[in-house]
Amino acid sequence: MIKTCFKFIVSVAIYTVAFFVASALMPYSQGFMESNDLHLEEYPAAMLFHIVYFLWICFAIYFIIRYTPYSGKRLFIRLLYITFFTVFFITFIGAMYSLEAFEGRITRLDYFFVMLTGLFSLLATIPVMIKFFENKTIDNAVVQNRKLDVKTIVTYLGICGIVYFVAYFIVAFLVQWQFEEFRNFYSDTQWGRAAWSGDRSGLFLWLSITVLRGILNGLFVLPLISMITKSRHIFIISLCLIYLVPAIIHIAPNPMFPDTVRFLHLAGMTGTMLLFGVIIGCILWRMLKKMLNKEIYAK
Numbered sequence: 249m250i251k252t253c254f255k256f257i258v259s260v261a262i263y264t265v266a267f268f269v270a271s272a273l274m275p276y277s278q279g280f281m282e283s284n285d286l287h288l289e290e291y292p293a294a295m296l297f298h299i300v301y302f303l304w305i306c307f308a309i310y311f312i313i314r315y316t317p318y319s320g321k322r323l324f325i326r327l328l329y330i331t332f333f334t335v336f337f338i339t340f341i342g343a344m345y346s347l348e349a350f351e352g353r354i355t356r357l358d359y360f361f362v363m364l365t366g367l368f369s370l371l372a373t374i375p376v377m378i379k380f381f382e383n384k385t386i387d388n389a390v391v392q393n394r395k396l397d398v399k400t401i402v403t404y405l406g407i408c409g410i411v412y413f414v415a416y417f418i419v420a421f422l423v424q425w426q427f428e429e430f431r432n433f434y435s436d437t438q439w440g441r442a443a444w445s446g447d448r449s450g451l452f453l454w455l456s457i458t459v460l461r462g463i464l465n466g467l468f469v470l471p472l473i474s475m476i477t478k479s480r481h482i483f484i485i486s487l488c489l490i491y492l493v494p495a496i497i498h499i500a501p502n503p504m505f506p507d508t509v510r511f512l513h514l515a516g517m518t519g520t521m522l523l524f525g526v527i528i529g530c531i532l533w534r535m536l537k538k539m540l541n542k543e544i545y546a547k
Contacts, residue, residue: 255380259373260299260306266372267302267365274361283353283503297500304496305335308489309377315482316475319382326471327374330490333468336366339494342461345454348437350504401470404535405463408528412462413455415523424516429508465491466528473532484529491521 309327318326340359347356424430438453469487476483495517498510505513 252381256306256310259310259377259380260302262376263302263306263369263373264299266369267298270365270368274365276358276361277355280354280358295500300499301493301496304489305331305493306373306377308486308493309374310381311489312472312475312486313377313381314383315478315486317383318475319378323378323382323475324374326475327378328370330469330471331370331374331493332363332367334465334490335493336363338461338464338468339497342457345457346434346437349434354504400535404531405466407531408466409459409462411527412465412520412524413459415520415527416458416462418523419516419519423519424512427508427512429506430512433506433509462524465524469528469532473535480530480533483533484526487529487532488522488525491525492518495521 309331312327312330313323316323340363343359347354469490472483472486476486495514498505498514498517501507502510
């Protein structure tokens with residue numbers, strides 16, 4: 249146990265160092281750099297809050313490694329795919345739709361550099377964690393390429409889009425949009441104007457992007473269907489751990505958001521992704537069980 253804890257602390261340290269080294273090397277815009285420098289002067293302990301986020305994402309990776317029979321390059325590729333696209337790609341692609349709210353403090357290119365920073369951190373950390381925690385005994389009967397047919401995948405992704413939209417709609421309207429500071433912060437964005445002015449074209453675009461995010465969130469976790477097959481609870485926990493990473497980021501004080509808006513994002517994203525993760529986890533698990541039954545029947 250002590251040895252495992254030590255290895256985990258080393259993994260978090262590697263992720264932390266990789267993150268800050270990559271951040272220092274990225275050519276961020278002047279507005280972004282000035283906002284961060286000013287923020288650190290006002291909140292000198294802000295960097296410490298990032299440790300919670302680093303711990304969470306490393307634990308999510310550790311959890312999947314410990315409960316999958318996959319190892320080596322096969323495990324590395326799947327973990328990198330799941331974590332990068334679910335945590336960084338979807339989050340920051342979606343955030344670019346709200347650029348107007350940040351008043352020039354961050355640009356589209358800055359978002360791209362943030363994604364590169366996340367990718368660099370994962371590339372440095374995942375191989376080490378696989379070396380530390382991979383299962384040594386691999387059940388070859390379990391480690392197989394199980395493929396879903398196109399019709400099943402399309403149906404599943406359609407369900408993901410609908411479930412995410414409903415979960416987001418419930419949380420956004422019942423929690424976030426009830427606060428005037430949240431509404432004012434996004435009032436000049438395209439989706440904010442659409443939501444509160446009733447602009448049909450803007451509203452349609454915002455709804456379409458919300459559904460698309462649900463589809464992408466479903467697509468990017470598909471590898472888990474063959475990685476964790478022993479327990480439904482472990483499978484759903486794995487999904488939720490990954491899905492909650494973008495929410496945990498908002499624990500740390502952020503120069504881009506007022507504290508009230510940041511806390512509402514933390515609460516809103518946590519509620520949305522937990523609800524989405526549990527429902528989609530149950531659906532994916534049923535798909536997996538049907539697929540396994542077909543394989544057994546075919547034999």
